Amino acid sequence: MDAACAIEVRDLSVRFGGGAAASVLAVDNASFTIVPGEFVSLVGPSGCGKTTILNLLTGLLAETPEGEARVLGKAPRPGNPDIAYMLARDSLMPWRTALGNAVYGLEVRNVAKAERKARARALLARVGLGTFSDKYPKALSHGMRQRCALARTFVLDSPVFLMDEPFGALDAQTKLQLEDVLMDLWSADRKTVVFVTHDLAEAVALSDRVIVMSARPGRILADVPIDLPRPRSIRALQNDPRFHTLYGRLWGLLEQGMAGHVH
Amino acid sequence: MSISTLVSIKGAPASSRHRRGAPDHEPAGSRRSHARIRSHALRAVPVWLRHALFIAALIGVWELAASQGLLDPAFFGRPSGIAAYLWKGFVTDGTLWRGYTLAGAVIAFVGGSVCAVATGLLFMVFPGFHRASEPYLTLLNAMPRIALAPLFLLWFGLGIGSKVAVGFSLTFFIVLSATVAGIRSVNSDHLVLPKALGATPRQVFTKVTLPSAVPVIFSGFRLGLIFALLGVVGAELIAAEHGLGQTLAYLQSTFSMDGVMGLLFLLAFLGLGITSLMNRLERALLDWQ
Numbered sequence: 001m002d003a004a005c006a007i008e009v010r011d012l013s014v015r016f017g018g019g020a021a022a023s024v025l026a027v028d029n030a031s032f033t034i035v036p037g038e039f040v041s042l043v044g045p046s047g048c049g050k051t052t053i054l055n056l057l058t059g060l061l062a063e064t065p066e067g068e069a070r071v072l073g074k075a076p077r078p079g080n081p082d083i084a085y086m087l088a089r090d091s092l093m094p095w096r097t098a099l100g101n102a103v104y105g106l107e108v109r110n111v112a113k114a115e116r117k118a119r120a121r122a123l124l125a126r127v128g129l130g131t132f133s134d135k136y137p138k139a140l141s142h143g144m145r146q147r148c149a150l151a152r153t154f155v156l157d158s159p160v161f162l163m164d165e166p167f168g169a170l171d172a173q174t175k176l177q178l179e180d181v182l183m184d185l186w187s188a189d190r191k192t193v194v195f196v197t198h199d200l201a202e203a204v205a206l207s208d209r210v211i212v213m214s215a216r217p218g219r220i221l222a223d224v225p226i227d228l229p230r231p232r233s234i235r236a237l238q239n240d241p242r243f244h245t246l247y248g249r250l251w252g253l254l255e256q257g258m259a260g261h262v263h
Numbered sequence: 264m265s266i267s268t269l270v271s272i273k274g275a276p277a278s279s280r281h282r283r284g285a286p287d288h289e290p291a292g293s294r295r296s297h298a299r300i301r302s303h304a305l306r307a308v309p310v311w312l313r314h315a316l317f318i319a320a321l322i323g324v325w326e327l328a329a330s331q332g333l334l335d336p337a338f339f340g341r342p343s344g345i346a347a348y349l350w351k352g353f354v355t356d357g358t359l360w361r362g363y364t365l366a367g368a369v370i371a372f373v374g375g376s377v378c379a380v381a382t383g384l385l386f387m388v389f390p391g392f393h394r395a396s397e398p399y400l401t402l403l404n405a406m407p408r409i410a411l412a413p414l415f416l417l418w419f420g421l422g423i424g425s426k427v428a429v430g431f432s433l434t435f436f437i438v439l440s441a442t443v444a445g446i447r448s449v450n451s452d453h454l455v456l457p458k459a460l461g462a463t464p465r466q467v468f469t470k471v472t473l474p475s476a477v478p479v480i481f482s483g484f485r486l487g488l489i490f491a492l493l494g495v496v497g498a499e500l501i502a503a504e505h506g507l508g509q510t511l512a513y514l515q516s517t518f519s520m521d522g523v524m525g526l527l528f529l530l531a532f533l534g535l536g537i538t539s540l541m542n543r544l545e546r547a548l549l550d551w552q
């Protein structure tokens with residue numbers, strides 16, 4: 001396998017429920033590579049295996065897949081320090097303050113107390129929660145909790161970020177704000193990101209490439225480069241004709257992938 | 264300016280339609296504005312004062328009814344007699360300060376809780392042990408524990424030991440089931456992140472399982488303490504050398520209803536004090552909720 005790749009997935013198939021007749025083929029023969037520093041979105045209809053792919057790369061999958069997957073040249077395993085995983089739900093721990101949540105990953109990774117606090121405070125300030133670091137999640141709005149979850153993920157400073165529909169549950173306005181926050185965080189040192197979403201506009205606005213998957217069993221339909229210049233303003237993009245052209249193209253591909261499926 | 268406008272300015276939050284000086288469009292004397300005046304007037308009286316007035320009235324009526332022979336003091340006691348009994352017990356001879364009952368309840372609570380939490384953790388580490396012991400625990404828990412008091416009296420004597428044993432047996436099961444429920448209540452979302460980060464089982468336990476179980480365990484403590492008191496007083500009622508339950512049984516057998524009533528009030532306030540102490544502790548410890 002290619003050592004220059006941040007992520008390499010080759011001929012990957014994942015089946016849940018063993019070989020039994022009732023088993024579910026979640027991912028069907030998927031292959032893609034991502035180079036370091038790339039921001040790649042994975043889009044596709046719900047249930048097409050996006051989360052499954054992220055879980056596989058994190059080493060959380062109980063099933064043994066067919067094919068191969070590598071993260072920075074290494075086989076997936078839980079606790080891989082090269083990966084920072086941001087889960088679909090905010091899942092902040094309600095008994096920890098914003099700061100407590102932000103330091104959590106560093107705590108597990110045994111970073112010294114003073115250092116992890118300093119790093120977490122810096123991240124909270126960058127996501128706009130500087131004055132809220134002593135607040136418990138119950139006192140934070142949905143958008144603020146998601147900002148905190150972003151801080152908790154980026155504080156890990158891992159070379160690879162896996163993000164599973166992090167803004168899926170937000171209203172449109174808050175979503176745009178958080179996409180800007182994410183762009184700010186990412187632009188600073190351009191780590192590799194695999195960003196799962198079912199929102200095509202979000203995928204186009206953020207990514208260098210968008211990988212389109214079919215409905216289950218998830219196959220890769222297209223790999224579309226997004227050649228919009230950076231830095232990008234998410235708001236300004238909404239009025240950019242090139243943005244809408246790309247959006248239309250992706251939409252067409254996704255429609256194609258859904259064809260034959262009743263929803 | 265109509266009456267209702269005046270009252271709404273004095274009383275708590277005036278509704279937006281009743282800002283100072285705003286003309287009142289309600290026809291004066293309508294049913295609705297009467298109701299509003301009454302509720303505003305009531306709201307001007309602080310809550311504690313309303314309760315104090317109610318209780319004073321109740322005591323007055325009770326005393327009056329007792330002195331008029333409407334309520335037989337031989338069965339219900341009378342407020343002045345109850346006050347005299349409590350004064351004697353707390354001030355003149357100080358016998359009510361001895362605290363055997365409270366000491367028994369605290370020992371039963373602490374012992375029962377510590378053993379219960381330890382058992383709950385053991386169950387978490389050894390699920391097989393949990394499954395195996397579950398039917399026996401269910402059986403023991405289903406038994407009315409106070410029925411064990413005669414046995415415990417035989418085993419542990421008339422002193423505080425048998426009282427602690429009854430209180431312990433009640434507290435233990437309450438706190439145990441709270442501990443088990445608390446450990447089970449962990450949000451599975453909170454377990455994915457530590458897994459992805461490669462947290463050790465010990466880290467998962469101390470940083471996720473335990474903190475999420477604490478509120479549930481705490482509600483077990485709150486209930487457990489009340490039941491520890493119940494167990495101790497119950498056992499004292501059956502046979503004892505000291506304690507509020509023993510005194511209660513004695514006073515009842517000598518028809519001193521003032522004393523019985525006084526002790527009942529004392530026990531109620533003891534329970535209330537325990538509950539509010541636990542509430543305060545909970546608010547201080549679990550302010551994230």
Ligand SMILES: Nc1ncnc2c1ncn2[C@@H]1O[C@H](COP(=O)(O)OP(=O)(O)O)[C@@H](O)[C@H]1O
Binds near residue numbers: 045216
């Ligand atoms: N642990 C599991 N056991 C059985 N089926 C699963 C499991 N996890 C996911 N699946 C199935 O695999 C398919 C893909 O799931 P997922 O990766 O979560 O989809 P997505 O994230 O794209 O919405 C779905 O049909 C889902 O029902």
Ligand SMILES: [Mg+2]
Binds near residue numbers: 050051052088164
């Ligand atoms: Mg998903």
